[in-house]
Amino acid sequence: xxxxxxxxxxxxxxxxxxxxxxxxxxxxxxxxxxxxxxxxxxxxxxxxxxxxxxxxxxxxxxxxxxxxxxxxxxxxxxxxxxxxxxxxxxxxxxxxxxxxxxxxxxxxxxxxxxxxxxxxxxxxxxxxxxxxxxxxxxxxxxxxxxxxxxxxxxxxxxxxxxxxxxxxxxxxxxxxxxxxxxxxxxxxxxxxxxxxxxxxxxxxxxxxxxxxxxxxxxxxxxxxxxxxxxxxxxxxxxxxxxxxxxxxxxxxxxxxxxxxxxxxxxxxxxxxxxxxxxxxxxxxxxxxxxxxxxxxxxxxxxxxxxxxxxxxxxxxxxxxxxxxxxxxxxxxxxxxxxxxxxxxxxxxxxxxxxxxxxxxxxxxxxxxxxxxxxxxxxxxxxxxxxxxxxxxxxxxxxxxxxxxxxxxxxxxxxxxxxxxxxxxxxxxxxxxxxxxxxxxxxxxxxxxxxxxxxxxxxxxxxxxxxxxxxxxxxxxxxxxxxxxxxxxxxxxxxxxxxxxxxxxxxxxxxxxxxxxxxxxxxx
Amino acid sequence: xxxxxxxxxxxxxxxxxxxxxxxxxxxxxxxxxxxxxxxxxxxxxxxxxxxxxxxxxxxxxxxxxxxxxxxxxxxxxxxxxxxxxxxxxxxxxxxxxxxxxxxxxxxxxxxxxxxxxxx
Numbered sequence: 001x002x003x004x005x006x007x008x009x010x011x012x013x014x015x016x017x018x019x020x021x022x023x024x025x026x027x028x029x030x031x032x033x034x035x036x037x038x039x040x041x042x043x044x045x046x047x048x049x050x051x052x053x054x055x056x057x058x059x060x061x062x063x064x065x066x067x068x069x070x071x072x073x074x075x076x077x078x079x080x081x082x083x084x085x086x087x088x089x090x091x092x093x094x095x096x097x098x099x100x101x102x103x104x105x106x107x108x109x110x111x112x113x114x115x116x117x118x119x120x121x122x123x124x125x126x127x128x129x130x131x132x133x134x135x136x137x138x139x140x141x142x143x144x145x146x147x148x149x150x151x152x153x154x155x156x157x158x159x160x161x162x163x164x165x166x167x168x169x170x171x172x173x174x175x176x177x178x179x180x181x182x183x184x185x186x187x188x189x190x191x192x193x194x195x196x197x198x199x200x201x202x203x204x205x206x207x208x209x210x211x212x213x214x215x216x217x218x219x220x221x222x223x224x225x226x227x228x229x230x231x232x233x234x235x236x237x238x239x240x241x242x243x244x245x246x247x248x249x250x251x252x253x254x255x256x257x258x259x260x261x262x263x264x265x266x267x268x269x270x271x272x273x274x275x276x277x278x279x280x281x282x283x284x285x286x287x288x289x290x291x292x293x294x295x296x297x298x299x300x301x302x303x304x305x306x307x308x309x310x311x312x313x314x315x316x317x318x319x320x321x322x323x324x325x326x327x328x329x330x331x332x333x334x335x336x337x338x339x340x341x342x343x344x345x346x347x348x349x350x351x352x353x354x355x356x357x358x359x360x361x362x363x364x365x366x367x368x369x370x371x372x373x374x375x376x377x378x379x380x381x382x383x384x385x386x387x388x389x390x391x392x393x394x395x396x397x398x399x400x401x402x403x404x405x406x407x408x409x410x411x412x413x414x415x416x417x418x419x420x421x422x423x424x425x426x427x428x429x430x431x432x433x434x435x436x437x438x439x440x441x442x443x444x445x446x447x448x449x450x451x452x453x454x455x456x457x458x459x460x461x462x463x464x465x466x467x468x469x470x471x472x473x474x475x476x477x478x479x480x481x482x483x484x485x486x487x488x489x490x491x492x493x494x495x496x497x498x499x500x501x502x503x504x505x506x507x508x509x510x511x512x513x514x515x516x517x518x519x520x521x522x523x
Numbered sequence: 524x525x526x527x528x529x530x531x532x533x534x535x536x537x538x539x540x541x542x543x544x545x546x547x548x549x550x551x552x553x554x555x556x557x558x559x560x561x562x563x564x565x566x567x568x569x570x571x572x573x574x575x576x577x578x579x580x581x582x583x584x585x586x587x588x589x590x591x592x593x594x595x596x597x598x599x600x601x602x603x604x605x606x607x608x609x610x611x612x613x614x615x616x617x618x619x620x621x622x623x624x625x626x627x628x629x630x631x632x633x634x635x636x637x638x639x640x641x642x
Binding site for chain 1: 532533534535536537555576577578579580605606607608610611623624625626
C-alpha cells in the first residue's frame, strides 16, 4: 500500500481539485487521495485521541516532502514548550524546522482580548506575513466558549473559509467538542469533518477514525482503527471495505500444491488447488502446526516461497519443533524460502495484522506463495467488534485469492466436545468458531482424536473441497521424527471408529501396533 | 526598581514569568507580541526584555532587529525564550541569553542575574 503514502499534491486540471497528500499512513487512502487543497477541515476528538499528533505529522510530512510552510495556531493554554517536548520522541519530528518552516503561535489571549473579529484579523495578518500552505488551529473549542452566540461562530467559520481559500491555505481545525450539538456548526460548514475517538472496550482502549463528511470526493466510510506508534499516527482501514470485491479475473491455470505427505496428497487428488484456502480444524495437539509446516517445507523444496504467520510459538521454538519431526525448517528459513512472521502475545489490531500479512506477500514473495496462518484465534483475539469477523475473513480470503496465495488457516476446536466427537460435524463446526471460516474457505481438513479403550488415535478427513474430487474416507495418521504419516487406506480408521481392533499386515492388532511404535509427536 | 518587559503569546507562561519576576522585586509589564512590545518600550525602556521567538504580528527576531535599529532601545539586554532552536541570522550581540522551553525557574533566574550583572 506504499502508493498511498506518497506525498505532494495531485491533480492538474481545473475539474480535478488538487489534493494535499498527508503522508499519514493510509489516511490518504481513506480520503481517496488526500485533503483537497485550500479546504477547511475539522478534526474532532477527545483529549488523547491523537489530534495534535496527526496535525503535526501532517505539517512535518509536508515540510519534508514539499518544503511547505505551516503555522500552528493554538487557542489552548497548553505550552508550546511542552507540546514540542512531547512531540520530540516521534520519528517525524525535526526540531530544525520549528521556528522556520513550522511556526507555533498562541492566539488564546488575542481571542480573549479582541473577540472573533480580532481573531480573524490576526489570522489574516499571519497568513500574509508567513504565507503558510497549511494552517492548524488547535483548541477550536475555545472559540465556541468565547464567542457570544452560535450565529457569531457560524459567521466566523464562514469568513475563515473564504479567508483561507483566498490565501491558498489548507486549514485544519482541531477541537475536543464531542457532543453533536456543539460540533454541528463546524461540521455543517467545513469542507470535511473527521472524528477521532478513544474508547474503552472491555479491558482494551481503542482509538478509531471516522470520516463524518468530505466534500468533493468519495471516501471510505465507517470506523477505522488508529494506532499511535513512535512513527506517529497509523490508520488501518477496515479490511472488509478495502477488499470486499472478489478478483475481477481468474488467475492463470491452477496447479495443485502438495503437503509433501504422499497419502494425504492422494486424498486431496494431488494437493490444494493453488490460489485457494483451506481450514485445518482440530483440537490442541492434533497436528495442525505439523501439517502446516509440512505444507510450507514441501513448497520450499519445490522453490515456492512461504510465510508462517503465527501467534503462538516464537521462531526458535517453532524451528526446534519442526526439526523434531524431521522438517528442515531452519534450512529453508536460512535460504529465505520460508519467512516466519511471529506476532508476540500483545494487544493487536485486526486490520493492522491483515495489512502486515498482505503487504509482505505482495511485495516479497513472488509468484504462487504459500501461507500458513497459525491460527485464526490470533485474529479473533484482535477483534474489537465480534460481528466484523466473518466479513473480515471473507475480505482477507478474497485478497489472498487475488494475489494467488495458497493459504492454510489453522482453527482450534475445543479439546473436549467437538474435537473429540466421532460425529463428522459437531455443533461447534456449524455455530462455533469454525463458522467464521467455514463459509469462506474452499476446503477443510478435520483432524481429531478418537479414544478406543486405553488409546487415543489421530484421524484425518477431508471435510470439503470445492470444485474438486477428494477421498471422503477418514484415515489414521501419525506424527513422529519422520514427520506426518497418513495411512495408505481407511481400514485402520474404520476399525477405530467401529470400535474393533483389526489385524494389520504385520500381524499385530492395531492397538498393539500403536502402543509399541508410532505414538507421540504432536503439534 | 528594576523594570522587566515580557513579550510572550502563551498567556499561562506570560503570567507565570510575571509572577516569578515580581517575586524577585521586578516591576513587570507584559505584552503578547512584538509590536505591542515596541510600543511599550518607546516611552520607558526596561532594564530587561524577555521575549518569545514565535509570536503573532511581530516575531521575537523582528522585535530584536527593530530594537537594535533604535538608539533608545539598542542597549536593552534581551533573554530570548523558545521551543525552537536559536534562529539563523541572530548575532551574538543581538541577545544576551537564550533559553529553550520548557525551562526551570532556577535556570531563568540564573540567566536573569547573569545578564543583569554583565551590564
